[in-house]
Amino acid sequence: MAAPGGQAGEPWWGAAPGRDGRTRFRLWAPDATEVVLELDDARRHRLQRRDDGSFDATLDAPPGTRYRYRIDGREPVPDPASRWQPDGVHGHSVVVDPEAYAWQHTDWCGRPWREAVLYELHVGACGGYAGVQAQLPKLAALGITAIELMPLNAFPGQRNWGYDGVLPYAPVAAYGTPDELKALIDAAHGHGLMVFLDAVYNHFGPDGNYLHQYAEGFFNAQAPTPWGPAIDFNQPAVQRYYLDNALMWLHEYRFDGLRLDAVHAIVPNDFLETLRQTVVASLPPHRHVHLVLENEFNQAFRLADGFTAQWDDDFHNALHVLLTGEEEGYYAGFADDPSAHLARVLAEGFAYQGQADHRGHRRGEPSGHLPPTKFVVFAQNHDQIGNRAKGDRLSTLLSSSALRAALALTTLTPMIPLFFMGEPWGAREPFLFFTDYAPPLDEAVREGRRREFAHFAAFADPEARAAIPDPNAASTFAASRCDIAAADQGEGAEFAAWFTALLRVRAERLVPHLDAARALGAEVLAPGAIRASWQLGAQVLQVEMNFGRVAVSAPPPGGELLHAQNSTAHATMLAPDSLRAWLRDAAS
Template sequence: MNQRDAITPAWGAWPAGEGQVRFALWAPEAKNVDVIFANGARSALQAGQDGFFSALIDCAADARYRYSVDGGEPVPDPASRWQPEGVHGPSAVQPTDGYAWQNTQWQGRPWDEAVIYEVHVGTCGGYAGMQAQLPQLAAMGITAIELMPLSAFPGAHNWGYDGVLPYAPVEAYGTPDELKALIDAAHGHGLMVLLDVVYNHFGPDGNYLHSYAAPFFNEDKPTPWGAAIDFRKPPVQRYFLDNALMWLHEYGFDGLRLDAVHAISPNAFLDTLRETIEASLPAGRHVHLVLENEANQASQLQRGYTAQWDDDFHNALHVLLTGEEEGYYAAFADKPTEHLARVLGEGFAYQGEPDPRGHVRGEPSGALPPHKFVVFAQNHDQIGNRARGERLTVLVSPQRLRAALALTALTPMIPLFFMGEPWGAKQPFLFFTDFGPPLDEAVREGRRREFAHFAAFADEAQRATIPDPNSHATFAASRSPIADAAHGDGAQWASWFKALLDVRRQWLVPGLAQARAVRASVLADGAVTATWELPGGLWHIAFNVGTQPVPLPPLRGRVAHVENVAADARQLPVDGFIAWHEAQA
């Protein structure tokens, strides 16, 4: 199978050739389903034994249509490939062969080469705007861009986690072909493209499945987003399996980041998803599957998932950098240095132990190789879930931040950097949506209530100053223009960042696939050291964001990188970092 081959899905509208389109909808409790076209024509679908209604219908390859279930109001296709008029408008049939790919020999890159740049496409000017940034990102040393979710959502701007039509790239950013052009161009620059997908819930506005396919959900299992998606049912599984295959094969994405998989039940669906994707891949193609999993299930990584976002790394590091201890940082406030050392040596800080609040999570992870963990000092969640969306650039000193980013970049774990981070962006990244009434007011007030238990927002007047998620100004303030990397402080920071990634590429990447942790230990409060075995030697780091200088361990070998410390120093200053390689026969 060629990576561009389309895989016939169970749901949705699919061009079948000779002027026909196959339509299929799962509506297990319905008696009748009709397709209603934009010109008023109406065609009935035939009922199958599995709850699907389907038919081959003569129509244009770009026809616009809706479904009517049992004579009800017309609704968009839940597997729509394109919603040109928004999530409440008609769906559009999409040709499967309309885009002429240029980089047809691209097979992806090995995971050990990954340096990930997480980005919100909407703040970059859509697919075309993002495409224009690719040469600069590649020149900085980025090897993979990770796009925040693209599934169609209501309104013009949203983080993407309120998507309701997972098969339809959101029209606010451009057309499906413009998305393909972005991916194609990225491959031409040697960049992998990963997509953040949300399979654990739908957004609150624009999903009509409840009205005609109630068994899609498990009403007995509530979640923060409503009734859980019922992954026990084969048609529900197929809905998401086909979606993953679409992104990987038709669009050519090089991997998926799976949002909040701890909210997917039964968990066995994750095995089915991974096995289905693996079976679809041609020999030699690199595709990477990355989890966000609050449960810290090391077993998922042992069974074949590529990696997991390591929130434990971020949380321990953030407490050390800022001293903040509220919210989810409370679980790391008791001994952040020990937590960071354990992450460096074993992957997860919590491996089945209760946290200070009594929450038990995690599985033993020490046997996993370090490249199974994606580490970051910042990401969309950790910046945007702050009331004012502040980045570390405005929370800590430049020296402290550089030490933290050096730690992020120069371990054998896989580093991820949030958009703007390579040039020291100071613009906030705020939480933004574009809901209509009454949902807009509910989101605005809900956002402010979230922060009522934080000391800085205990006063109602302070909470009233939290930016309105539905204001266009909130979205506009969240842009971090890449043009800032070309002048002033941004240019200096970008030059430093490129040099940092050059160190990673020279010293770590060649042996990263074989890297194994040897030890990690606490030097003092706020200071850690760690060692990994690489082919031909040992890789050491020492990091100090405590209150006092600490003695350095013996520096045997060649110093590869320093921050705020001399290469021959005997002590590691506050906000200091050093990495060195010790050759072994």
């Protein structure tokens, strides 16, 4: 498999076509006695068993050939490393030529991490690969520098967040073809945009995963997770499955980075370092590729050892409590003193650095030694909106001034900002949890969703829970679609202009100095009011914010006012829902 400016090598699993119309097929099925490859022209071939538990054969089967595996005479199943499933996760797999797409922007090498302004989106809610591609000029004009796609691995039906995927190598057919995905990435590079993929390596969804039938050793029953037995990363074949998958996305599809979902559920966790080293070894020095973690454990050492950054849920959770007063669910861990938690995040990265949370669980490691760019911060993302029963955004929960102050804080720290689909123009559409399961799984998911909120005060009543949108209803997905045309109309256009100006300040005044940024500390001025400072080379950035209910004393520190939200340069008091950012010479 050719890689742009690097080499990934031929994948071990799956169907690897050669240049002569022949394809090597390989399946790891250590529990099987016989594996028969069934091609779409009715040909059948018994594969040869190897000592490592794999079965393989090289046959006349050019790209476009459809195939499935029949294992020990049971019903045929798709290839777990299928590159394309046009008929869904239970249908035929298709041999794909990884080099067929003609790339236009072959000199693209990515962008430095300091330049990242991430925009997370759901491809289906944006109209598929073609729909996202049509949005690229506007996103670039807003000041976005990277789009992050929610998971693309094939899932059952036409609608899903993507975290229930079961075929990690196959981009879901509901959004378009593999080459249409490559065309999207190619076009993004032409607009100067990086493209990230949310990769799920910690579990499979509940429908369409057949590995248990012939490779029980793929899973570790002694390590339970919320999704069932953990994937067993002690197995060399399992490691290769995911290593090759990461290399496929980065080299064959030319993604600029991966956001690795819930890595705390990867067992043993040291596989993460194997993955990082494998990716780094495949890259030339001039190419920028970024590996970003979602990690409940707040493992600072992973960031110190080479991972690019981590999603900083502590930032969001503390900020959300300050903004809304909500204290249920995971917000309970920040309800005791949200101002102190947010101040610690701004000064040191993580709020939880080994302390016990509200459940009595100790989490985290000291993080104050890490540079601010090791943390991705956000006021909203898919989880924090979609995990709400009604999928409501901050734009429907807050005043305009509070919302803008929150986004200004997200933008004007030396941390890396992430914005969710629609956020740059103040979208008000919900983002709901949606699926497309067949019976009886649809009912199980529907009832499970309602039980999830039974302990929340607002949904203690069964009638209130019954009003939670049905995840399996097509209307739930339709309500979650977000039209970027709103960024050019009325209030959306005014909000987008404000947002664009804010990102311009970041690009021009902060980004050139971020590689040398270091935190100088943060202090709580009053409940909800915080002052934080960072060294940016020869200058100091100071951000003052007030998410409390009363004005607080904050004399102007001097220097250049970069941005004032609901405040003025000369004011000696910070009003509620206000923020100011200053830049001054360090010597002063």
